[in-house]
Every structure is written in structure tokens, then in C-alpha cells.
Amino acid sequence: MQHPPAIDPETHALFLDFDGTLVDLVDDPQKVHLAPDRIERLRVLTDRLSGALAVVSGRQIADLDRFLAPLSFAAAGVHGLERRRRPEADVEILMAPEALDPVRDGLAPILEENQRLQLEDKGTALVLHYRTAPDLADLAETAMERATEGRNDLVVMKGDNIVEVHPAGMDKGKAVDDFMTSSPFEGRVPIYVGDDTTDEFALKIVSKKGGIAVKVGAKESVADYRLADVAAVHDWLAG
Known part of the structure; x- marks a missing residue:
């Protein structure tokens, strides 16, 4: 795989995963930190792209806002079950938490x-973390399978030291596809950057659209381009 080309502010739309892409993975997901200069770089990019930059994450948008403050940005949270289509828009919730x-x-x-x-507990999704207890991986996966047995309206996904459940019919790829149908993303060439299994849905969609799919790290991927780690992502964004 090759290094991705430089971002063209006139023609590209940029979609960024959060954990493992913009910030390193940590044992406590509430203790991630993004340096102020990196947040400022994202602000400059958002302005140069005329708002066509979105963070696409398994996290809730409220968490993304807290970690990326004072940045204003479009976002898809909980794998697309939450949407903010433009930096200044309200957050839309696509599924009631009571279903879980x-x-x-x-x-x-x-x-x-x-x-x-x-x-x-993200409200519209539940995530079992076992990063600090890797010996419980099988137990976590089995427990989630049993708790969701017979629920065809739900989907269980395995990620980096997690197993997650959320309503079926939504993933990061569908969220990106939806963003591309309206301003400020419509008519641009999409770039997606992500590291995890859940990002593969979006990487595949972007590839089909003739865009630039970028995998972070060494895991197998449908992406044609690759960046080694979080530091390499920020170096590329700075370039």
C-alpha cells in the first residue's frame, strides 16, 4: 500500500475516525487527549475545506465535542446513529436508547x-471493553451474543479489544454515503481515514465512489493507502 496523496481543499471531502486515528488508543477511553496544535490544524483544515470535514466515530458526538473543543465540525457519532451534517447544525438522533x-x-x-x-453505555449502543482484561475476550463476546440472541434488529461488531452492539441498518459507511448527498460534502471526492474493523465499511464505500481510502496501522484492509500510526496521520494532515 502507498502513502495517500495530499488533501486538495478545492475538491476533497475529509472523513476522519477518532480513536486510533486522531488519538492513540488508551485503557480508559475518557482519558484520551488531543494536543491544542493538532486541534488548531483541524480547524484550519475545516475552514480550507469549506466545512467538508467530518469526524466519524463510534463515540457519541457530545464526547467528540468535549475532546475536540473549541473545534466546530460535522460529525457522525455511534457509527452514524447520531448525525451533525454541518458544523453549525443540531445533532440528530436516529434511534431511541430504550431499544437496548x-x-x-x-x-x-x-x-x-x-x-x-x-x-x-452510549444510549444507542453498548460497548463491552476488555483492553485491561484480555483474558476475558471470549467471555465478553459470548455474553454479548447471548444478550442479543434472537434480536434481528441489532448488530454485534467486534473491534479493538471491544465488542459492541447497536441497531442494525447503520454503519460508518452508510453515514459517509449519507453525508455525500448534501452540502458541504456533495460533489467532492471523499477521503476516509480509519484504523479499526468498523472503519472498513466506510473505506469500502469511499473506494467504490472513486475516493481515497486510508488505513491506519498494519491490519488487513480494503484500503489502497496506508498511514503507519496516529503520528503519521497528523503529519499527513499538516502536509
Whole structure:
């Protein structure tokens, strides 16, 4: 795979994953940090792209706003179940959190018995973290499968030391596809940069659209371009 070309502010639309792309992965997802100069670089890029920069993440948009303050940006949160189509727009919620109540109840006993597992409740998605307890990976995956058994309206995805459930019919690729249908993204060539399994949906969509799909790290990917790590992403953004 090759290094991605430089961003063209006149023709490109830029979509960036957050964890593992803009910030390094850490044991506590609430303790990530983005240096002020990197946030300023994103602000400059957003202006140069006329707003056609979006962060596409499994996190809630409220969390992204907190970590990236004072940056204003378009965003897809919880793999697209939350949307902010332009930097100044309101956040749209596409699914009610109550749909996951039975899953919460099903996971409760496992969490009580295995307190090294951490449940991140995003409202419209639930994430079991086992980064600090890798020996519990099989248990986490089995517990989520049992808690969602018979729920064809839900999808379970495995990521980097996590197993996540959210309503079916939505992923990062569909979110990017939707962004590309309206201003300020419409008519531009999409670039997507991401590191995880969940980013492959978006990388595939961008490739099909003739855009630039960029994988961060060494994992197998459909992407044609690659950046080594988070530092390499920021070096590329600066270029």
C-alpha cells in the first residue's frame, strides 16, 4: 500500500475516525487527549475545506465535542446513529436508547461477576471493553451474543479489544454515503481515514465512489493507502 496523496481543499471531502486515528488508543477511553496544535490544524483544515470535514466515530458526538473543543465540525457519532451534517447544525438522533434495555439487563449479571469488564453505555449502543482484561475476550463476546440472541434488529461488531452492539441498518459507511448527498460534502471526492474493523465499511464505500481510502496501522484492509500510526496521520494532515 502507498502513502495517500495530499488533501486538495478545492475538491476533497475529509472523513476522519477518532480513536486510533486522531488519538492513540488508551485503557480508559475518557482519558484520551488531543494536543491544542493538532486541534488548531483541524480547524484550519475545516475552514480550507469549506466545512467538508467530518469526524466519524463510534463515540457519541457530545464526547467528540468535549475532546475536540473549541473545534466546530460535522460529525457522525455511534457509527452514524447520531448525525451533525454541518458544523453549525443540531445533532440528530436516529434511534431511541430504550431499544437496548433488554441487552442491558442481559449483560448485568456478567458485569457483576466480572468487574474487570467495562460497559460503555452510549444510549444507542453498548460497548463491552476488555483492553485491561484480555483474558476475558471470549467471555465478553459470548455474553454479548447471548444478550442479543434472537434480536434481528441489532448488530454485534467486534473491534479493538471491544465488542459492541447497536441497531442494525447503520454503519460508518452508510453515514459517509449519507453525508455525500448534501452540502458541504456533495460533489467532492471523499477521503476516509480509519484504523479499526468498523472503519472498513466506510473505506469500502469511499473506494467504490472513486475516493481515497486510508488505513491506519498494519491490519488487513480494503484500503489502497496506508498511514503507519496516529503520528503519521497528523503529519499527513499538516502536509
